[in-house]
Amino acid sequence: MSELFRNRLTAVWFFLAATTLFSWWFSAQHGADAHEVGGNVAIAVLLAALIKGGLVMWYFMEVRDAPPWLRWMCGGWLVLFFSATLALAFRAF
Amino acid sequence: MTSVVATAETGKSAEPQDKGHLPGEGGLWFFVLGDLAIFSGYLIIYMFYRGWNLEQFQHSQALLSQGLGVLNTLILITSSWFVAMGVQTARKSSFAQASRLIALGGGCGLLFCAVKLFEWYAKLSVGLTIETDQFFSFYYMLTGTHLYHVLVGLALLVFVWRELRIPAQPRMMMIEIGATVWHVVDLLWIVIYALIYLLR
Numbered sequence: 692m693s694e695l696f697r698n699r700l701t702a703v704w705f706f707l708a709a710t711t712l713f714s715w716w717f718s719a720q721h722g723a724d725a726h727e728v729g730g731n732v733a734i735a736v737l738l739a740a741l742i743k744g745g746l747v748m749w750y751f752m753e754v755r756d757a758p759p760w761l762r763w764m765c766g767g768w769l770v771l772f773f774s775a776t777l778a779l780a781f782r783a784f
Numbered sequence: 785m786t787s788v789v790a791t792a793e794t795g796k797s798a799e800p801q802d803k804g805h806l807p808g809e810g811g812l813w814f815f816v817l818g819d820l821a822i823f824s825g826y827l828i829i830y831m832f833y834r835g836w837n838l839e840q841f842q843h844s845q846a847l848l849s850q851g852l853g854v855l856n857t858l859i860l861i862t863s864s865w866f867v868a869m870g871v872q873t874a875r876k877s878s879f880a881q882a883s884r885l886i887a888l889g890g891g892c893g894l895l896f897c898a899v900k901l902f903e904w905y906a907k908l909s910v911g912l913t914i915e916t917d918q919f920f921s922f923y924y925m926l927t928g929t930h931l932y933h934v935l936v937g938l939a940l941l942v943f944v945w946r947e948l949r950i951p952a953q954p955r956m957m958m959i960e961i962g963a964t965v966w967h968v969v970d971l972l973w974i975v976i977y978a979l980i981y982l983l984r
Contacts, residue, residue: 704865715854718982740978751868758804779831
């Protein structure tokens with residue numbers, strides 16, 4: 692097992708898969724109530740997506756080793772986009 | 785002369801820390817960030833419509849196949865892993881192995897398409913079309929636009945695969961471009977999946 696994880700990309704895949712399964716499970720468990728808006732599901736699901744997006748960008752897309760301007764733009768997008776969606780997830784207009 | 789040090793872990797050449805390594809080339813990232821911006825706009829609009837029609841959206845969302853959604857997410861994550869491994873392997877000059885990994889990544893991409901088409905077929909056959917309601921309008925538009933990106937990405941992976949199989953030295957820039965576009969496909973799906981399928 693540790694031999695697989697010696698390759699960082701494989702470790703990233705594992706965390707992506709684990710986070711996916713967790714968010715899928717969490718959403719299924721807690722999302723049944725149709726009258727609920729926002730709440731823990733929104734936070735968990737969006738946080739999971741933020742983490743996954745960050746992992747794909749940083750390790751698969753190699754933004755981690757990219758010039759600072761690209762790291763800032765990608766990081767900025769992650770924060771801005773998920774903040775906006777989280778805020779909107781809590782609103783029923 | 786720049787010293788090239790291949791690390792055992794990533795097989796990448798070390799470059800001055802302050803410069804960093806931009807995969808592919810600049811124009812690629814103009815496309816990547818632009819594409820992200822467009823999809824982000826689309827998804828923010830989705831969130832507004834969701835807020836305005838929350839009950840309808842929640843009701844229609846419940847008709848989605850969560851099983852197929854998570855399956856496709858895992859498929860695409862795995863395909864990205866294959867492609868990333870392919871790039872890493874190519875940098876170590878194991879081009880034959882790299883081409884096999886790229887092929888596996890592309891194979892997963894084809895599997896994603898098959899699952900997606902089946903999912904649409906299942907929806908359409910019970911009368912859930914793009915005109916059914918606002919949610920399904922977004923669903924088909926977003927997943928459809930994404931599928932178009934998958935097809936473009938697959939075409940690029942074919943180019944990458946061929947590049948790795950030519951007798952001459954493969955051009956790493958071409959490899960990186962194809963791989964980066966593929967990862968964008970994965971990234972976009974991660975976000976679509978979270979907002980359309982999971983966000984209750």
